[in-house]
Amino acid sequence: MARDSRHPILELTGARFREFLREPEAVFWTFIFPILLAAGLGIAFRSRPAEHVNLAILESPRRPQLEALLRRDSSLTIEIMDDSVAARALRIGEIALLVSPVGSDSVEYRFDPSREDARQARLIVDRVLQQNAGSVAAIPVRESHISERGSRYIDFVIPGLLGMNIMGSSVWGIGFAIVDARRKRLLKRFVATPMRRPHYLLSFLLMRLALMVVEVAVITTFAVLVFGVPLRGAIWQLGTIAIVAALAFGGIGLLIAARARTIEGASGLMNIVMLPMWVGSGVFFSASNFPDAVQPFIQSLPLTAAVDAFRANMLQGGEWSAVGPELLILAAWFSVPFIAAVRTFRWQ
Numbered sequence: 001m002a003r004d005s006r007h008p009i010l011e012l013t014g015a016r017f018r019e020f021l022r023e024p025e026a027v028f029w030t031f032i033f034p035i036l037l038a039a040g041l042g043i044a045f046r047s048r049p050a051e052h053v054n055l056a057i058l059e060s061p062r063r064p065q066l067e068a069l070l071r072r073d074s075s076l077t078i079e080i081m082d083d084s085v086a087a088r089a090l091r092i093g094e095i096a097l098l099v100s101p102v103g104s105d106s107v108e109y110r111f112d113p114s115r116e117d118a119r120q121a122r123l124i125v126d127r128v129l130q131q132n133a134g135s136v137a138a139i140p141v142r143e144s145h146i147s148e149r150g151s152r153y154i155d156f157v158i159p160g161l162l163g164m165n166i167m168g169s170s171v172w173g174i175g176f177a178i179v180d181a182r183r184k185r186l187l188k189r190f191v192a193t194p195m196r197r198p199h200y201l202l203s204f205l206l207m208r209l210a211l212m213v214v215e216v217a218v219i220t221t222f223a224v225l226v227f228g229v230p231l232r233g234a235i236w237q238l239g240t241i242a243i244v245a246a247l248a249f250g251g252i253g254l255l256i257a258a259r260a261r262t263i264e265g266a267s268g269l270m271n272i273v274m275l276p277m278w279v280g281s282g283v284f285f286s287a288s289n290f291p292d293a294v295q296p297f298i299q300s301l302p303l304t305a306a307v308d309a310f311r312a313n314m315l316q317g318g319e320w321s322a323v324g325p326e327l328l329i330l331a332a333w334f335s336v337p338f339i340a341a342v343r344t345f346r347w348q
Helices: 008-021 024-044 063-070 083-092 116-133 153-183 197-227 235-257 263-280 292-299 302-314 320-344
Strands: 053-058 076-081 097-102 106-111 141-145
Touching: 053 063, 053 083, 053 116, 063 076, 063 097, 063 116, 076 083, 076 116, 083 097, 083 106, 097 116, 106 116, 116 141, 153 197, 153 235, 153 263, 153 302, 197 235, 197 320, 235 263, 235 302, 235 320, 263 302, 292 302, 302 320
Parallel strands: 053 076, 053 097, 106 141
Antiparallel strands: 097 106
């Protein structure tokens, strides 16, 4: 009998390679995920022309003169506001700088020095005004620094993390639980019971809603108490957004788990579904960084709708009209996947 000449180490190493290639999740995270992430970030932060800087001029007799001078710089987007509207725009980050005429010849710059765009706007505006006067210090200026809650990066990112946490816990929590029960052949025992498929699937959604209350409460309370993140909208509106978001992501999780037989297969599907939202839904940076051509797709994603709704509630204190479109998008993402999951679900 011929003896195999291959060393046991080579055989075992080859077996490890075969095991790796048979795991879709491992292949995805090792090779596909880095490429997709790099592609998404490369598109978001591609080389682009200089961005416009948003600023406002306070309404006053000298406003037309200042406006005419500043409009000579095409990088400035200028609005005319009264004091109350301008204060709100600064607070929620709609404008980077407020130019306020003082007396007959000087100006005041109101901005948050912690914001890079605000510092840039201050330098551009001052350069335009001083050059027009013909001297570096021809126009007396003074600064009024503000630090408004709602315009900081931590204020921007907390609603994004809130939406991402609801997405992850709903999709992963529901999907893995159902697929694991199917893998262990526990679902086969339910076939002989009078229980209907919608009852079984709805029980997962109700469980996620109960856990979601704790998740949202913990994250929001921590952000408000530790970082001073504003909570300007109604609490019950925030709760409504969280409930509809949890239902939407829960419906997606149910659809993914409707037929998947293995944890590895379900994990691969979940990663493919959630990856575009991780990158493109504006969790860590504005979704407006992506080209206009893909904006309809990005704006239709459930995580984009959830994050935008949370930011409108927490940072702007938006009314129902401000979050209504996002809630409709989330409702659609719940109803369509849930109906599809009920129709395609199998017990084994």
